[in-house]
Amino acid sequence: xxxxxxxxxxxxxxxxxxxxxxxxxxxxxxxxxxxxxxxxxxxxxxxxxxxxxxxxxxxxxxxxxxxxxxxxxxxxxxxxxxxxxxxxxxxxxxxxxxxxxxxxxxxxxxxxxxxxxxxxxxxxxxxxxxxxxxxxxxxxxxxxxxxxxxxxxxxxxxxxxxxxxxxxxxxxxxxxxxxxxxxxxxxxxxxxxxxxxxxxx
Amino acid sequence: xxxxxxxxxxxxxxxxxxxxxxxxxxxxxxxxxxxxxxxxxxxxxxxxxxxxxxxxxxxxxxxxxxxxxxxxxxxxxxxxxxxxxxxxxxxxxxxxxxxxxxxxxxxxxxxxxxxxxxxxxxxxxxxxxxxxxxxxxxxxxxxxxxxxxxxxxxxxxxxxxxxxxxxxxxxxxxxxxxxxxxxxxxxxxxxxxxxxxxxxx
DNA sequence: ACCTGAACACCGTTCAAGT
DNA sequence: ACCTGAACACCGTTCAAGT
Numbered sequence: 001x002x003x004x005x006x007x008x009x010x011x012x013x014x015x016x017x018x019x020x021x022x023x024x025x026x027x028x029x030x031x032x033x034x035x036x037x038x039x040x041x042x043x044x045x046x047x048x049x050x051x052x053x054x055x056x057x058x059x060x061x062x063x064x065x066x067x068x069x070x071x072x073x074x075x076x077x078x079x080x081x082x083x084x085x086x087x088x089x090x091x092x093x094x095x096x097x098x099x100x101x102x103x104x105x106x107x108x109x110x111x112x113x114x115x116x117x118x119x120x121x122x123x124x125x126x127x128x129x130x131x132x133x134x135x136x137x138x139x140x141x142x143x144x145x146x147x148x149x150x151x152x153x154x155x156x157x158x159x160x161x162x163x164x165x166x167x168x169x170x171x172x173x174x175x176x177x178x179x180x181x182x183x184x185x186x187x188x189x190x191x192x193x194x195x196x197x198x199x200x201x
Numbered sequence: 202x203x204x205x206x207x208x209x210x211x212x213x214x215x216x217x218x219x220x221x222x223x224x225x226x227x228x229x230x231x232x233x234x235x236x237x238x239x240x241x242x243x244x245x246x247x248x249x250x251x252x253x254x255x256x257x258x259x260x261x262x263x264x265x266x267x268x269x270x271x272x273x274x275x276x277x278x279x280x281x282x283x284x285x286x287x288x289x290x291x292x293x294x295x296x297x298x299x300x301x302x303x304x305x306x307x308x309x310x311x312x313x314x315x316x317x318x319x320x321x322x323x324x325x326x327x328x329x330x331x332x333x334x335x336x337x338x339x340x341x342x343x344x345x346x347x348x349x350x351x352x353x354x355x356x357x358x359x360x361x362x363x364x365x366x367x368x369x370x371x372x373x374x375x376x377x378x379x380x381x382x383x384x385x386x387x388x389x390x391x392x393x394x395x396x397x398x399x400x401x402x
Numbered sequence: 403a404c405c406t407g408a409a410c411a412c413c414g415t416t417c418a419a420g421t
Numbered sequence: 422a423c424c425t426g427a428a429c430a431c432c433g434t435t436c437a438a439g440t
Contacts, residue, residue, distance in 0.1 A: 004421095004423070004424065004425095005422085005423065005424090009423095027317075028314070028317075030314070030316075033412085033413065033414085034413080034414060034415085035412085035413075035414085043424075043425090044424070044425050044426065045414085045415085045425095045426085046415085046416080046417080046424070046425060046426075046427095047423080047424055047425080048414095048415095049414095049415070049416080050422095050423075050424080054414075054415075055413095055414065055415090109374075110368070110372070110374075111312065111314075113229075113231070113312075115231075116228075116229075120374055124374065125374070128374060153381055153385065153386065153389050154389060154393070156369075156381065156386050156389075157362075157366065157386050157387075157389040157390040157393070158390075159369075160362065160365040160366040160368075160369045160370075160386060160390070161358075161361065161362035161365050161366070161390055162365070163365040163368070163369060164361040164362050164363070164364040164365020164366065164368060165358065165361040165362070165365065167311070167361075167364070167365060167368060168357075168360075168361045168364060169361075171311070173310075173311075173321055173325065173326070173329060180354055180357065184354065185354065185357050185358050185361060186358075188354050188355060188357075188358040189358040189359075189361070189362055189394065191397065192355070192358070192393070192394045192395075192396075192397030192398045193390065193393045193394050193397065194393075194397070195393075195396065195397030195400070196392065196393030196394065196395070196396030196397045197393045199396070205404070205405065205406095205440095206403085206404065206405090210404095234431085234432065234433085235432080235433060235434085236431085236432075236433085244405075244406090245405070245406050245407065246406090246407085246433085246434085247405070247406060247407075247408095247434085247435080247436080248404080248405055248406080249433095249434095250433095250434070250435080251403095251404075251405080255433075255434075256432095256433065256434090403440100404439105404440085405438105405439090405440090406436105406437105406438085406439075406440100407436100407437100407438090407439100408435105408436095408437095408438100409434100409435085409436090409437105410433105410434085410435085411432100411433090411434090412431100412432070412433080412434105413430100413431070413432060413433100414429105414430090414431080414432100415428100415429085415430090415431105416427105416428085416429085417425105417426100417427095417428090418425105418426100418427095418428100419424105419425085419426090419427100420423105420424090420425075420426105421422100421423085421424090421425100
């Protein structure tokens with residue numbers, strides 16, 4: 001036993017994260033466990049702790065990769081520089097499309113909570129901030145007369161709102177009400193909010 | 202051993218739910234386990250399955266009690282029949298106040314996901330629908346010229362939005378952006394959305 | 403009928419031991 | 422240095438056995 005060295009540390013990290021992503025894609029965050037991950041990659045459970053501090057560390061790193069894919073999708077949605085009134089809607093649609101197509105990965109980002117006291121690494125926070133800047137940029141183009149604090153507050157309100165629509169949209173618990181698609185509810189939120197926010201002075 | 206009969210079935214259910222609520226209030230849903238619950242009430246783990254189908258059933262029943270308290274708080278917030286423009290804000294403030302003061306219980310309602318295929322009992326869905334009706338009533342008073350479908354869509358959009366603000370407000374993951382309180386972000390969402398929605402025609 | 407407690411199949415984490 | 426596998430303290434669930 002011991003010393004097989006079939007993979008470098010970085011390779012081991014990569015295939016472990018890949019296995020974790022496969023498990024989450026198939027069964028959600030509940031379907032993930034340290035033992036299932038190592039089973040998939042032909043290692044035993046102890047070896048996981050050579051590469052990750054603990055299972056939360058693995059999940060956080062997986063979630064950072066999800067944020068990277070989400071950011072790429074958002075950036076692509078406005079790559080052709082549409083008019084700002086369309087751009088902000090394109091961002092929302094891209095966010096919803098991501099949540100719809102990579103539901104389990106998207107959910108894992110928000111479902112996972114670190115043990116009390118622990119905090120998310122800086123790299124994670126930066127990826128979130130980067131996404132917000134995308135929204136702020138488009139809001140600034142849309143309402144150049146608004147100050148940066150107004151823009152930042154609106155970005156947060158709108159983005160939280162779209163996020164809430166997605167969260168509750170996936171939750172049967174709230175399906176009770178009406179038969180609208182996530183897009184319709186998000187559209188209502190955007191239309192009415194922007195109708196207020198874009199009003200000159 | 203066996204047959205102690207210190208409590209009726211209903212009493213056992215009640216003290217088990219109370220113990221579960223204490224555990225969740227103190228440590229969140231993560232701090233809850235079947236063994237911890239029975240330890241608190243002087244029973245052994247098997248006895249829990251006399252009263253609950255499984256641990257998910259216990260959590261769902263606990264969450265229903267949380268929804269009852271939330272509904273009571275929302276109803277109280279508009280008990281003195283304020284003008285509709287204030288009432289909708291009073292509902293939002295009450296929701297936020299509940300999330301702020303009973304954070305772990307409020308989070309548990311949305312964090313908990315039933316195993317794939319299982320669905321929430323009707324009683325649970327009814328409690329959610331009841332809350333929505335409260336919002337719809339106030340929106341109807343505010344905008345009597347709007348049709349019932351417009352009202353229902355707006356209720357869903359607004360409520361999802363406020364919910365999203367609370368969810369992301371509690372999540373350090375998103376603290377990255379700005380230093381606004383949940384109330385401020387929710388206020389921005391309400392002000393701008395209603396500014397659009399209340400516009401005649 | 404009520405309740406126990408052992409059993410089973412899991413889980414995250416650690417670490418002495420092997421190569 | 423790398424990796425194993427046993428050990429520990431948990432977990433949800435079941436069920437024969439006791440009163």
